[in-house]
Amino acid sequence: MWIARNFAAGKSRTAASAGYVNNSADRRVSAAADGGTGQYALVGPSGFIYVPTKEEEVVLVQTVSGPMCIGVRTGYHGLIIEPGEIILKSAGGAILKLANDGKIYCNGREI
Numbered sequence: 669m670w671i672a673r674n675f676a677a678g679k680s681r682t683a684a685s686a687g688y689v690n691n692s693a694d695r696r697v698s699a700a701a702d703g704g705t706g707q708y709a710l711v712g713p714s715g716f717i718y719v720p721t722k723e724e725e726v727v728l729v730q731t732v733s734g735p736m737c738i739g740v741r742t743g744y745h746g747l748i749i750e751p752g753e754i755i756l757k758s759a760g761g762a763i764l765k766l767a768n769d770g771k772i773y774c775n776g777r778e779i
Contacts, residue, residue, distance in 0.1 A: 684729045684738070692719045697737050701728050708737040721759045 687701030697708050697720055708728055712718055718740070720726055725741040747763070749755055754766040765773040772779050 684727050686741075687726055687728045689720045689722050689724050689726055691722065695719075697726065699726055699728055699737060706735055708735045709733075711736045711738045 685701040685703065687699040689697050689699050690705060691698040695710055697710060698705060699708055706728075708726075710719065720737070720740045726737045727739045727741075729736055729738055745757075747755055747757070749765075750768055752768050756764040763773075763775055767773065
């Protein structure tokens with residue numbers, strides 16, 4: 669309710685912008701967006717740790733806690749995924765898939 673009231677009233681608006689990673693180090697990324705280049709803290713779901721690679725497209729926001737990178741544009745690269753499934757893919761090519769039927773696949777092989 670608070671969110672709906674405040675957004676409707678225009679009281680709390682944070683503009684997000686797309687940018688590209690220049691460099692990643694020490695739990696932060698340097699990224700370039702419309703407003704220039706800056707350092708952004710990485711934010712993700714609880715228990716999930718990631719560091720985007722150079723030139724990945726990211727979503728950047730300015731918050732009261734400082735500038736943050738809140739996500740990376742998803743690249744499917746020919747992977748087949750159904751609603752409800754999860755795929756973890758590393759920059760090196762390792763793929764872990766949690767399928768809806770309860771099966772787990774590592775690089776295409778059921779484990």
